[in-house]
Amino acid sequence: DGGITQSPKYLFRKEGQNVTLSCEQNLNHDAMYWYRQDPGQGLRLIYYSQIVNDFQKGDIAEGYSVSREKKESFPLTVTSAQKNPTAFYLCASSIGVRGTEAFFGQGTRLTVV
């Protein structure tokens, strides 16, 4: 089955640690996105990538990093510089740049303990 797989579903991080969230897609999509979702707020864009080996900052990139070494994979690292990392993280992809054709993964819930 084609789709977007995010792992793990739940992740716990200690203060000061970096953690990496995985996002893999087998839809042959060119563009991939990372969003953060907090209660009472709309999804906010962290990073996006339109092609392999290229990515751009979104609205709230501080404290996060990404890589796009393969078309299928777009991992997100939450660094210790991110002051409030507890949130629900969503990965999405689209065949081209059109947002109306984007599909979302099932999300990773990150909690700082």
Added chain:
Amino acid sequence: QKEVEQDPGPLSVPEGAIVSLNCTYSNSAFQYFMWYRQYSRKGPELLMYTYSSGNKEDGRFTAQVDKSSKYISLFIRDSQPSDSATYLCAMSAQNYGQNFVFGPGTRLSVLP
């Protein structure tokens, strides 16, 4: 003023009711409008999208856009308990994924 606003709910309706979900926005340049359904602890799934003004119907769902009022709506007819979810609107001036602005979502409960 936030760029996209939605009543967070929760909105509770009896099974079979017609549900109206709404978003207002401030940017008159927006012309691509999407509605997503998100079940608890899951990723959003696209229900419908419309371009510019007008209506679009898909089964029990109807999306309406009123650009003059900067107001969009999603109607659900014959609502079912399986429709219980959070509904997100998203919109953009251009159809580039990175440009879409999302509302905070409205939580809907359809009671059997």
